[in-house]
Amino acid sequence: MxxxxxxxxxxxxxxxxxxxxxxxxxxxxxxxxxxxxxxxxxxxxxxxxxxxxxxxxxxxxxxxxxxxxxxxxxxxxxxxxxxxxxxxxxxxxxxxxxxxxxxxxxxxxxxxxxxxxxxxxxxxxxxxxxxxxxxxxxxxxxxxxxxxxxxxxxxxxxxxxxxxxxxxxxxxxxxxxxxxxxxxxxxxxxxxxxxxxxxxxxxxxxxxxxxxxxxxxxxxxxIVPIALQKIVDHISDGFIVIDENRKIIDSNKAAQLWLSDKHEIRRNQDFKEFMDSLKIENLDTSKLLDYIKMSFEKKDSISFDTLIKFENGICYFNIEVTPMFSKNKYIGTIILYRNTTKYIENLQMIKEYQLLLENNLEKVTRDKQELLIRSAIMEKMSKTDALTDMYNHRTFQEYFDTIIDQASRADNRFQLALLDIDNFKKINDTFGHSVGDIILKRISSIIKTMVTVDDISARYGGEEFALILTNKTLEQSLALLESIRKAIQDESHIELNSNVTVSVGVHEYYKGEPKEELFNKADEALYKAKHSGKNKIVASTVYNLGL
The missing domain is CATH 1.20.1070.10 (Rhodopsin 7-helix transmembrane proteins)
Structure with missing residues (x-):
């Protein structure tokens, strides 16, 4: 013992x-x-x-x-x-x-x-x-x-x-x-x-x-390694890191999303075997390995453009291969995948417009040119609200249907937000409809200025506006809407000698959700915002922002 x-x-x-x-x-x-x-x-x-x-x-x-x-x-x-x-x-x-x-x-x-x-x-x-x-x-x-x-x-x-x-x-x-x-x-x-x-x-x-x-x-x-991992996971460019034996040692979420949603990118997996297992048309693994070898020999980055055919369509990529050295010893390679599909499509669209314009300038008489201009103006007028120059109710519904269709197929996120000017009837009754129109123009201008290029904004009717916010998480959309709400609240109106506020209702789309249910959820959230003090944002979840 x-x-x-x-x-x-x-x-x-x-x-x-x-x-x-x-x-x-x-x-x-x-x-x-x-x-x-x-x-x-x-x-x-x-x-x-x-x-x-x-x-x-x-x-x-x-x-x-x-x-x-x-x-x-x-x-x-x-x-x-x-x-x-x-x-x-x-x-x-x-x-x-x-x-x-x-x-x-x-x-x-x-x-x-x-x-x-x-x-x-x-x-x-x-x-x-x-x-x-x-x-x-x-x-x-x-x-x-x-x-x-x-x-x-x-x-x-x-x-x-x-x-x-x-x-x-x-x-x-x-x-x-x-x-x-x-x-x-x-x-x-x-x-x-x-x-x-x-x-x-x-x-x-x-x-x-x-x-x-x-x-x-x-x-x-x-927390530095965790913070760095959070950053690289939010980078839109995908990357895979391989060691000197071409074993995968790291990657980010973008690479997993673009290259394969069926094959998981695993550490210690052979890079060539992984690429071959994807069985993606036009994805030449041998060519990529040759570029890895060339970058190693040159001790410098090499990039090339390629077109890859996926099941859901064609994507253009710029692939950059960068060797890594430690004390002149080769330790691995970073393979960066940049999705340039939108950039290439925009270039093609610009070229098509340029070609169309050149042909029109050559073939169309002055009268026909005026007719084209008039037709373009009429088309714009049919799609926009005359007072606020925002999309009108009909155009909003067209975009709404398109975005829901795309989201249901691609499982994309988006949020629907409904904004309503608080006490607007009182403004019209007290100061007249001309002042009410001025207020509508100012608020619509703030909304148009602050939304991103990915968003759709429209005057839905009367003093109500509708926004479709895409390519954002719910938290990011709530932050954007809070910025809009505060900007409207802080705007001065000499016609009223007071400020104007808005109430906002938000709902995030989930895959398979019917259009009517999506709109009703956002409308119910707006109703709660209006009847719980106004000048606030209410989401159809636990999130609440505002005064």
Whole structure:
């Protein structure tokens, strides 16, 4: 028992040192406090273990010692779970539901303390586990402890892998920390190796120390890799990074979206095999590999244009190949895919218009030219509102149908927003319709100026405007609408000696949603905005903005 006492004492000293080290840090986060509670739980376990190894009779059951022992074990598993959750989410809001996690440790403590009455925790008690006869509550105790520890460590390992890679120091340190106590604990629990709780305490202490090293010393708190990954995932250009052996080591979401929605781009996958597996017409893998070789030989970037036929149409790409060197040693290549389809289509459209104009200038007489101009003016007038020069109700419906059709086929996002001028009838009744027309022109001008080229804006009728916002997330559209709402609110009107406000209702389209339901949801949101104080934005979700 002498070695056992030494192991437990060393573990206790290490735990106390860890508490002091973390506790004296100047800037502590929620993670640090959970970590201190974790090591404090091990301290409770150590108290029970010290009492155990001091007991001469291994069959003597002391309720206090055993309660400290198993309650400490249970708390360790709970706090490892909480440690993983807190670390992954940076910070969590403590609510009553987290108290449910402590029901099991408390239940274990009660079961241990009262075991002599029911023997459901241990049918026959012995400090040496292999000589004890375990009860059903003891098995339940083991199961939830292992599950909690596994979940908590999985959170930490997943975070480390996503942040720094599978074979990073952080990930490997955490894997080693997870394997050490589990191996010892499983072998001890099933009687494969002898020893009581003092055999597993050093393993748990090693795990906690390795967690501390990975999180506090190896920069798992460093958000730069995560921030960089967020940036590259939002870049519209796709890229794939390969190493010197042409194995894929990184990529972003744009590359996955453009190259394949059926074949996942996986790390350590052979680049040529992946490209060949796509089976995309006009995608010449050999040509791309030749450019990779040329860029390596030149030690400079090389780009080329290509046309690729996908199932849903043709896309034009500019592909740039850039070799990477470290201390003159080749370490890999970045392959950048720029989708130039819109640019090429716009160039073709401009050329067609130029050709049409040249032909018209040559063939058409002055009278016919005037007729063309008049026809163009009439077409514009039929599509726009005469007062505000925005699209009218009919044109809006045409674009609305087209965008819904495209979105249903391509699973694109867009939002429908309805804007209504607050108290506009009062303006007309008080100042006259001529002043009301001036207000409509000003507000429509603000809307037209602030929407993007991807959006459709129209005067839907009276004092109501409709906007279709495309190529944006709901949050981005809400931010744009808030900017419009504030700009309208801040605009001065000398005719009124007061400002004018608008209420806005927004709804985001989901695939397969009928047009009528989409419009009704936006209209219901507008109704809520109008009847809950006006001058605000209400979305058909939990988002609310405005005054």
């Amino acid at each position: 002498g070695i056992s006492v030494i192991l437990v004492l060393i573990s206790t000293i290490i735990i106390l040192t860890s508490i002091i080290y973390v506790g004296t840090r100047k800037s502590k986060k929620q993670f640090h406090y959970v970590y201190m509670m974790l090591v404090s739980s091990v301290l409770i376990w150590c108290i029970g273990a010290l009492g155990e190894v001091a007991t001469e009779d291994v069959y003597h059951f002391d309720p206090f010692i055993q309660t400290c022992n198993y309650f400490g074990i249970a708390l360790v598993s709970v706090f490892i779970l909480l440690l993983g959750v807190v670390f992954t989410h940076t910070r969590i809001v403590i609510t009553s539901r987290f108290a449910l996690l402590f029901i099991l440790p408390i239940g274990s403590a009660i079961a241990v303390a009262t075991n002599e009455r029911h023997h459901l925790f241990m049918k026959v008690f012995c400090i040496i586990i292999k000589d004890a006869v375990l009860g059903p509550l003891m098995w339940a105790h083991y199961i939830y402890c292992y599950i909690f520890i596994a979940i908590g460590m999985s959170y930490l390992i997943k975070y480390a892998v996503n942040n720094s890679g599978l074979f990073s120091k952080q990930a490997m340190t955490l894997v080693a920390g997870m394997c050490t106590p589990l191996a010892i604990n499983v072998l001890t629990s099933f009687g494969i190796i002898s020893g009581g709780c003092y055999s597993t305490i050093p393993g748990i202490v090693i795990m906690i120390l390795l967690i501390g090293i990975a999180t506090l010393k190896l920069d798992m708190f460093n």
